[in-house]
Amino acid sequence: MANLTSEQANRLSDDFFYLSMAIADFRYAHWEALTLEENKELSEMQGALLRCGEDILAFSTTLVMDEVAESLSKISSITEEIRGSVKTLSAIQKGLNTAAAFLILGVAIVNRDTAGIGNSIKDLFETWKGPLT
Amino acid sequence: MRFCFYLFLLPFLFCFFSCVNLKTVSDFSATSLVSVNNFEQIDYTFLDHCIDRCEDEAIKKFEFQRALACSCDVYVEADSVTQVMFQAIGGYFDGLGNLAQNELTTYSTDAVVNSLTAKELGPLQIDENLAGAYSAVSNVMLRATTDLYRRRKIAAYIGEANEPMQVLLSSWQVIIRTNLKGELRIKKERLYAYYMDMKMNSTLQSDYEKGSAAGDYYRALRDIQRKEKQMDLFAEGLGEIAKGHQVLYENRNKLSVKNLAVTMLGYSGQVKVLVSEFNKLNQ
Numbered sequence: 001m002a003n004l005t006s007e008q009a010n011r012l013s014d015d016f017f018y019l020s021m022a023i024a025d026f027r028y029a030h031w032e033a034l035t036l037e038e039n040k041e042l043s044e045m046q047g048a049l050l051r052c053g054e055d056i057l058a059f060s061t062t063l064v065m066d067e068v069a070e071s072l073s074k075i076s077s078i079t080e081e082i083r084g085s086v087k088t089l090s091a092i093q094k095g096l097n098t099a100a101a102f103l104i105l106g107v108a109i110v111n112r113d114t115a116g117i118g119n120s121i122k123d124l125f126e127t128w129k130g131p132l133t
Numbered sequence: 134m135r136f137c138f139y140l141f142l143l144p145f146l147f148c149f150f151s152c153v154n155l156k157t158v159s160d161f162s163a164t165s166l167v168s169v170n171n172f173e174q175i176d177y178t179f180l181d182h183c184i185d186r187c188e189d190e191a192i193k194k195f196e197f198q199r200a201l202a203c204s205c206d207v208y209v210e211a212d213s214v215t216q217v218m219f220q221a222i223g224g225y226f227d228g229l230g231n232l233a234q235n236e237l238t239t240y241s242t243d244a245v246v247n248s249l250t251a252k253e254l255g256p257l258q259i260d261e262n263l264a265g266a267y268s269a270v271s272n273v274m275l276r277a278t279t280d281l282y283r284r285r286k287i288a289a290y291i292g293e294a295n296e297p298m299q300v301l302l303s304s305w306q307v308i309i310r311t312n313l314k315g316e317l318r319i320k321k322e323r324l325y326a327y328y329m330d331m332k333m334n335s336t337l338q339s340d341y342e343k344g345s346a347a348g349d350y351y352r353a354l355r356d357i358q359r360k361e362k363q364m365d366l367f368a369e370g371l372g373e374i375a376k377g378h379q380v381l382y383e384n385r386n387k388l389s390v391k392n393l394a395v396t397m398l399g400y401s402g403q404v405k406v407l408v409s410e411f412n413k414l415n416q
Binding site for chain 2: 006010013017020021024028031043046047050051053054055057058059060061062064065067068070071072074075076078079081082083085086089092
């Protein structure tokens with residue numbers, strides 16, 4: 001037997017709802033004619049139908065998950081790729097800063113500035129290791 | 134000489150057109166994200182409905198329990214589906230918006246210029262004005278190249294994402310408009326039956342009691358109707374987002390068409406109106 005789709009489940013929920021409404025209207029229209037026992041039984045049936053209708057709506061929502069699983073997986077993987085692209089573009093600024101730090105280090109080496117070399121290496125390291133801006 | 138002039142202008146023109154087109158995508162993504170985030174402002178979940186039902190039934194039976202025991206597993210599961218939709222669709226527009234925003238490729242070459250003009254450079258020192266000019270040109274070139282990269286990527290992502298996005302947006306719309314709002318329709322019916330039974334049973338005697346009961350009923354009804362309106366506006370917003378994304382998809386390879394920006398403004402504008410109406414309901 002084929003599985004129930006969310007759309008079919010929603011239609012079922014509608015049927016339960018309208019049936020419950022019809023019972024309610026019947027009860028109120030024939031209130032005096034119904035015995036206490038009959039009225040109670042109909043009232044319970046009315047409540048049970050509403051409960052079924054709302055449970056089916058929640059259940060139908062869980063069925064949607066199976067129906068959109070492939071689409072969800074595609075969107076998640078595209079979103080990951082987009083984030084990767086954003087990261088790539090952010091890394092360019094880091095590259096520029098690193099190039100500048102390298103340049104300073106080069107100048108310090110050319111000038112045989114030992115203190116400058118030490119500081120430049122430290123700056124270069126911090127720039128490289130630092131977060132993407 | 135004239136050739137060189139045009140060559141010099143080329144990156145500026147290129148950058149200008151890229152920026153305009155990416156702004157369309159960026160604005161649409163930002164507006165869509167605001168609308169999608171309104172999901173968290175909807176004042177009702179499947180679990181809320183289950184607990185309400187539990188309480189309503191206990192009230193009807195005049196039943197007292199130390200802690201109300203409700204079986205809500207399927208409702209919790211339904212909420213987790215809406216959460217997954219929210220995360221997936223929101224995450225996509227957040228990423229697309231980040232990739233399309235111009236700040237992403239606004240690079241600063243100050244550090245390089247400062248290094249080039251550093252006094253320590255000694256005989257290698259470069260004139261500050263010249264370094265600044267090189268920096269400006271290289272910035273424009275860099276911007277043009279990265280914008281071209283972004284445009285290609287964005288077109289490819291929109292192309293890949295459109296079909297699953299249409300499926301997800303439409304399913305989410307059905308969940309909110311039919312399923313969650315459908316729970317409210319049942320809540321209204323239960324409320325009606327509760328007060329009608331009270332009336333038919335002649336439980337209430339004085340005019341004051343009757344008036345109070347009618348007042349309670351209509352206040353509760355109005356609260357439910359406010360929630361229904363929230364859901365309708367949210368679902369309508371999803372529909373507009375889907376239409377806007379479809380237009381982006383159909384024009385993804387000709388993002389430079391000026392009409393696209395105008396068309397997209399219409400969709401973004403419609404979503405903004407719905408967001409504004411939604412927010413008014415929450416005030």
